[in-house]
Amino acid sequence: MPERDVPYLCELAAQLRVDSVRSSAAAGSGHPTSSLSAADLMAVLFAHHLRYDFDDPDNPANDHLIFSKGHASPLLYALFKAAGAITDEEMLTFRKRGSRLEGHPTPRLPWVDVATGSLGQGLPVGVGVALAGRRLDHLPYHVWVLCGDSELAEGSIWEAAEHAAYEGLANITAIIDVNRLGQRGPTRHGWDTGAYARRFGAFGWHTIEVDGHDPGEIDYALSDARKTRRRPTVILARTRKGEGVNAVENREGAHGKPLKDPEHAIYELGGDRGVTVKVSPPDSSRPPHVFDSGPTEWPVFEVGTKAATRTAYGAALKALGAARGDIVAVDGEVADSTKSEEFAHAFPERFFECYIAEQEMVATAVGLQVRRWVPYVSTFAAFLTRAHDFIRMGGVSGANVRIVGSHAGVSIGEDGPSQMGLEDLAMLRAVHGSTVLYPCDANQTAALVTTMADIPxxxxxxxxxxxxxxxxxxxxxxPVGGSRVLRHSPDDRATVIAAGVTVHEALAAADALKAEGVSVGVVDMYSIKPVDQAVLIEAATTTGNLITVEDHRPEGGLGDAVLDAVSELGPRVIKLTVRGLPGSATPAEQLADAGIDKDAIMAAVRRLL
Structure with missing residues (x-):
């Protein structure tokens, strides 16, 4: 970097600091001190190394910048202003009602890939974007991730570190703002950048330690990161929180607060000088790689036979992969059980093995969909609980991710409660904008797997x-939001509403009761969110008695979905669910012990009547 560029970079960093103070003061809240520490890092990145066309954020050759430390959003918005993407007037709407400039970044802004703010997520998602560039798009864009030192305590950071090194992702660089101070006091390692370097180095990363306020050192490190081959790079930048403002610089107790005297801080920083930056567009504009799509043979399961819905998922995913070249699969080292191995064998270049790292697994999928790929993620339903925050933030991002949880409920049998997904329906129903499906047979599963490809x-x-x-x-x-009425007559005394494995128990119970002269309806509620409210209302108004039966905990599953739909009508609703703690037993014994089998349904009908 020419020596003459240093004064400009210092001026740009000062402008970024001034605007971070101004926007936080206008909002009356925010994290200006966390923004001030990283201003030099981002000034050099934007001026010399980022390749991005702000007029064309969908350009596939653009680099990607992810603020894993999303609370430093004042700095990000100051950068967008300096680059000419937003106006000064919009920047000062920070954190105001209706503004695109939220307290933490979200994709409401076209230059933001994913929502951040839940710490430890930006780097894992960045790994997913980098994987898309290397293995799918075949494009040379670079992924830059700004992290805070506090979030390096998150286990998800180290899942990402190992995965990136294992995959040899030279196209990702983590920039760590080591400012020493967290929310309540000093971080675990303070300014010991060597401690962090040893940890990243042990995973196989190229490590660079720099003074985070020296433009020359920063420029060298960013250049070195772009040139490094066969492994990812981490830049560990020692900085001072609140840099440039004496009242808060390197002082505890200033985190997450606007400055008490913003006018004096702006004066101390040299005032508003209106410095801008011209970000260079990408060198190449070639389109991303496209995989072949074509005709396929869809799986067929004969009525009257038996097949596991997980088997149907694997067969349908393989067929969908043949039909559409944009389909990708992500798994957590259980592909032989989830049956996504069928896709892996057919399309290894589009299969991503994340091993037993469920947070990175979901983050990888979120990163892949940033680049418009269509990911299907699969693992045991029980293990998705480890990744719940990533799923939740995927909802905040508006990410299009398809998740498949196998081995659900007590019906798995002898493995016992550690392997039983009994909370997953509640967890996924609670995610913003989610769709929740629970098929009962193989052909229904195959149809829904195909439908999922186009569900936002x-x-x-x-x-x-x-x-x-x-x-x-x-x-x-x-169709999503539908159901199937499997048993119905004018003489129905009650309606049994089931999903998945309990549909077959409900049908057996209805047939046995019919032989006793008691008629009950049966509804297969395969769409649990959105639920088929029209069918439920009709059942509630005609029979007045509803029995829900599910292989799930009482809270938040099928029964609660039904109650939400009909509560204003006041029908009598009995919920048959898994209330105790299961042990090891056969699947049939498990259903019986949980009180959700054929006999339990028949007993519930008799009590009701």
């Missing part, structure tokens, strides 16, 4: 370990 937001499909009867014909359609 977070969608979830729950699959069963054991074989279940095939009751639907191949090729039948199952």
């Amino acid at each position: 937001g977070i969608s979830y499909l729950r699959t069963t370990r054991g074989d279940t009867p095939v009751i639907y014909d191949p090729g039948e359609r199952f």
Whole structure:
């Protein structure tokens, strides 16, 4: 870097600091001190190294910048202003009602890939974007991730570190703002950048330690990161929190607060000088790689046979992968159980093994969809709980990710409660904008797997370990928000509402009760969010008695979805759910012990009547 550039970079960094103070003061809240520490790092990145066309944020050759330390949003918005993407007037709407400039960044701004602010997520998602560039897009864009030193305590950071090194992702650089101070006091390692370097180095990263306020050192490190081959780079920059403002510089107790005297701080920083930056566009504008799409043979399961819905998922995903070259699969070292291994064998270049790192698994999918790929993520339903915050933030991002949880409920049998997904329906129903599906047979599963490809937001499909009867014909359609009425007559005394494995128990119970002269309806509520309110209202008004039966905890699952839909009508609703703590037993014994099998349904009907 020419020596003559140093004064300009210092002026640009000062302008970024001034604007961070101004926007936080206008909002009356925010994190200006966390923004001040990283201003020099971002000034050099924007002026010399970032390749981005702000007029064309969808340009596939653009670099990607992810603020993992999303609370430093005043700095990000100051950068956008300096680059000419937003006006000064808009910057001062920071944190105001209706503003695009929220307290933490979200994709409401076209230059923001994903929502951040839940610490420890930006680097894992950045790994997913880098994987897309290297293995799918075949484009040379670089992924830059700004992290805070406090978030290096998150386990997800180290899942990402190992995965990036294992994959040899030279196209990602983590820039760590080591400003020593967290929210309540000093961080674990303070300014010991060597401690962090040893940790990243042990995972196989190229490490560079710099003075985070020296433009020359920063420029060298960023250049070195771009040139490094076969491994990712981490730049560990020693900085001072609140840099440039004496009242808060390197002082505890100033985190997450606007400055008490912003006017004096701006004066101390040299005042508003209106410095701008011209970010260089990408060198190449070639389109991303495209995988072949074509005709395929969709899986067919004969009515009257038995097949596991997880088996149908694997077969359908493979067929969908043949039909559409944009489909990708992500798994957590259980592909032989989730059956996504069928896709892996057919399309290894589009399969991503994340091993037993469920946070990185979901983050990888979020990163892949940033680049418009269509990811299906699969693991045991129980293990998705580890990744719940990533799923939740995916909802905030408006990310389009399809999640499949296998081995759901007590019906898995002898493995016991540690392997039983009994909270997943509640967890996924609570995610903003989510869709939750629970098929009962193989053909229904295959149809819903295909439908999921075009569902926006977070969608979830729950699959069963054991074989279940095939009751639907191949090729039948199952729209989201629908249901299937499987038993119905004018003489129905109650309606049993089931999903997944309990549909077959409900049908068996209804047939046995019919032989006793008691008629009950049966509804297959395969769409749990959105739920088929029209069918539920009709059942509630005609029979007045509803029995929900589910292989799930009482809270937040099928029963609660039904109650939400009909509560104003006041029908009598009985919820049959898994209330105790299961042990090891056969699947049939588990259903019986939980009180959700055929006999339990028949007993509930008799009590009701």
